[in-house]
Amino acid sequence: MDIVTRPRILVVGAGFAGVGCVRRLERRLAAAEADVTLVTPFAYQLYLPLLPQVASGVLTPQSIALSLRRSKKYRTRIIPGGAIGVDLASKVCVIRTITDEIVNEPYDYIVLAPGSVTRTFDIPGLTDNAFGMKTLAEAAYIRDHVITQLDLADASNDPAERAARLQFVVVGGGYAGTETAACLQLLTHNAVKRYPRLDPGLIKWHLIDIAPKLMPELGDKLGRSAQEVLRRRGIEVSLGVSIAKAGPQEVTFTDGRVVPTHTLIWTAGVVASPLIATLGAPTVRGRLSVTSHMDLPGHDGVFALGDAAAVPDEAKGEEGAICPPTAQHAMRQAKVAADNVIAHLRGRSMRPYAHKDLGLVVDLGGTDAVSKPLGIELRGLPAQAVARGYHWAALRTGVAKARVLTNWTLNAVAGDDFVRTGFQARRPAKLKDFEYTDTYLTPEQVRAQVEGGHPEAG
Template sequence: MTRPRILVVGAGFAGVECVRRLERKLSPDEADVTLVTPFAYQLYLPLLPQVASGVLTPQSIAVSLRRSKKYRTRIIPGGAIGVDLKSKVCVIRTITDEIVNEPYDYIVLAPGSITRTFDIPGLTDHAFGMKTLAEAAYIRDHVISQLDLADASQDPAERASRLQFVVVGGGYAGTETAACLQRLTHAAVKRYPRLDPGLIKWHLIDIAPKLMPELGDKLGSSAQEILRRRGIDISLGTSIAKAGPEEVTFTDGRVVPTRTLIWTAGVVASPLIATLGAETVKGRLAVASEMNLPGDDGVFALGDSAAVPDLAKGDGAMCPPTAQHALRQGRHVADNVIASLRGQAMKPYVHKDLGLVVDLGGTDAVSKPLGIELRGLPAQAVARGYHWSALRTNVAKTRVMTNWLLNAIAGDDFVRTGFQARKAARLKDFEYTDAYLTPEQVRERVEGASRPE
C-alpha cells in the first residue's frame, strides 16, 4: 500500500511548525510529507521593520528550512495557485513558471496573507509594501537613495519631495516601520552636511481614530507621544485619495510631495482560499475549532487565511492573524492531522493571548505582556525577549542578538546595496496576486490532466 500523502501549503509560522511536528511525531513509513513554498526559508515577519532600517541583516530573520539533515520533508519550490477539493489535487506554479498538479490525501492550508489594497488611483503602481524580505531590503535601499539624490540635487522642490516619507497604516507593521525608518534617516542625515535635517519629514496616517487600538488607550497614547516627540506627523481618520510618482493626496485634501509611499494598511487572506469555492468569513476559510474544513475529509486550514474560532474569547470571536496564534495553531493542526490519520479524535484549538509588544527602535517600546502595561526599557526588553525566544533555531537567535549588540555599540550603517537599483518595484511586483486561478480554471486544469491522451 502507498503511504498517505500530507501536503502543507505555506512556510510561514503555521506551515513550518506543522511540518516540524509532523516529522517528529510520524514515523517515516507512516506518511509522506510535502511542503509547497517559493522560498526555502521561514521568515520571521515581525522583525521586518528592523531589516528595513538596517538594525538586522536579512539572513538573520530568514531561517533556512534545509539546515538540519534529519528533516525528510520534500519541498516544492513554488506557490499553490488553486485547490480542487473534489479531486484532492493542488495546482502549483513553480519558480520557473511550470504548472504542476500535486495529489494529496491530507492538505494543510497555511498560505498566509497578502497586503490589503483598495481601489485608490495609483496605489499599486507607486506604493511599497512591507510583507516580504525582498520588500524590506528594497525599501532600505530606496530610503537611503532618497538622501543621496536629495544631497546631490540643486532643485529645492526635488529635495523637498525626496525628503518626505509617507507610511499608511497605524497598526503594528506601519507604526514600527515608520518608527524604525525615521530613526534611520535621523541618524543618516548627520552624514549629509548639505542637507537640512528639518526638511526630513515622516507622515504616519491611518483611517482609524486611534493608533494600535489593541494596546488600549494608555499605551496607544504613549506610542503616539513617542513618535510625535521624534517629529513624526501622525494623522488619524485620514487615508490617501490618490498616489503619484512625486506626490500623494490625502483624503483631507492635503498634497504631500514625496517619492516614498509605504502601504501597510492591513492584510487579507491569500487569494488561494477563493479557488476552493468553500465558505469564507471576510475572505478567510471558515473552519471548525479543530481547524478542519467541515464536509471535506482531510482538509485543514490555519493562520492568516483561516477563520479559526477563538474559544478562549468566545462570543463567535475569530483568532487574530498574529504570529503567536499561527505558531500554536501549526503544532495543534499537526496533532489533529495525525489523529485523523490514525483514526483518533481531534481536539479543538484553544489559546489565550499572551499579550502584545511594539518595538519603536532604540530604547523606545510599549508592551502589554499578560495585561501588564510597560513603557521604555522594560517594554523594550520584553519586546526583544519575546521576538528572540520565538526564533526557531539557535543560529537565528545568535545572528539576531549579534546584530542587536553591534547596532547598539557601533550605531547604524548607511550602505545602499543596489538591490534592483535600476528597476522600480512596487506592491504589484512582489506579491504575484495575478497568478491565482479561478475555481473553474482549477477544475478544468485538473480534469484535463486526468483525461487520457
C-alpha cells in the same frame, strides 16, 4: 504484487503556521506512516515581526530568514513554488513553480497555511506607486530606496526636488505601520548626520490611518504613549485620514493635503491569501471557515490555519469570535493542527484549538517601545527588553537567535554604515511587483487544469 502507498500530506505555506505544522509532523510521525510535502517559493521561514528592523538596517535579511534545510532530521520534500488553486473534489493542488511550470500535486491530506497578502483598495495609483512591507525582498528594497532618496537629495540643487525626496509617507497605524515608520525615521535621523549638505529639518515622516486611534489593541494609555514617542521624534501622525490618490512624485490625502514625496509605504492591513477563493468553500471575511479542530466541514482530510483560516476563538467564549491573524496564534495552531492530522490518519479523536493571547509588544526602535505582556502595561526600556526578549525567544533556531543577538549588539555599539546593496534598480519595483496576487486561478480554471492535466503521484 500489491503496492501499498503511504498517505500524502501536503502543507501549503512556510510561515509560522506551515513550518510549525511540518516540524510537528516530522517529530510525531514515523517515516513509514506518511510522505510530507511542503509548497513554498523560498526554503526559509520568515520571522515577519522583525521586518521593520531589516528595513532600517538594524538586522541583516539573513538573520530573520530561518532555513528549512538546516535540520539534519528534515525529511520533508519541498516544492519551490506557490499553490495557485485547490480542487477539493479531486484532492489535487495546482502549483506554479518558481520556473513558471504548472504542476498538479495530488494529496490525501492538505494543510492550508498560505498566510495573507497586503490589503489594498481601489485607490488611483496605489499599486503602481506604493511599497509594501510583507516580504523580505520588500524590506531590503525599501532600505535601499530610503537611502537612495538621501543620496539624490544631497546631490540635487533643486530645492523642490530635495524637499520631495526627504518626505516619507507610511499608511497604516497598526503594528506593521507604526513600527515601520518608527524604525525608518531612526534610520534617516541617524543617516542625515553623514550628509552635511542636507538640513535635517527637511526630513519629514507622515504616519496616517483611517482609524481614530493608533494601535487600538494596546488600549488608550499605551496607544497614546506610542503616539507621543512618534511625535516627539517629529513624525506627523494623522488619524481619520487615508490616501485619495497616489502619484510617482506626490500623494493626495483624503483631507485634501498634497504631499510631495517619492516614498509611499502601504501597511494598511492584510487579507487572506487569494488561494482561499479558489476552493469555492465558505469563508468568513475572506478567511476559510473551519471548525475549532481546524478541519473543513464536508471535506475529508482538509485542514486550514493561520491568517487564511477563520479558526473559532474558543478562549474568548463569544459567539462567532475568530482568532486574530497573529504569529502567536499561528505558532500554537500549528501544533494542534499537526496533531489533528495525525489523529485523523490514525483513526483517533481530534482536539479543539483554544489559546489566550499572552500579550502585545511594539518595538519603536532605539530605546523606545510599548508592551503589554499578560495585561501589564510597560513603556521605554522595560517594554523594549520585553519586546526584544519575546522576539528572540520566538526565533526557531539557535543560529537565528545568535545572528539576531549579534546584529542587535553590533548596531547598538557601532551603528550603521547606510550602504545601499543594489536593490534600487533603474526600474522601480512597487507593491504590485512583490506578492504576485495576479497568478491565482478561478475555481473553474482549477477544475479545467485538473481535468486536462496528468497528475503524478507525489
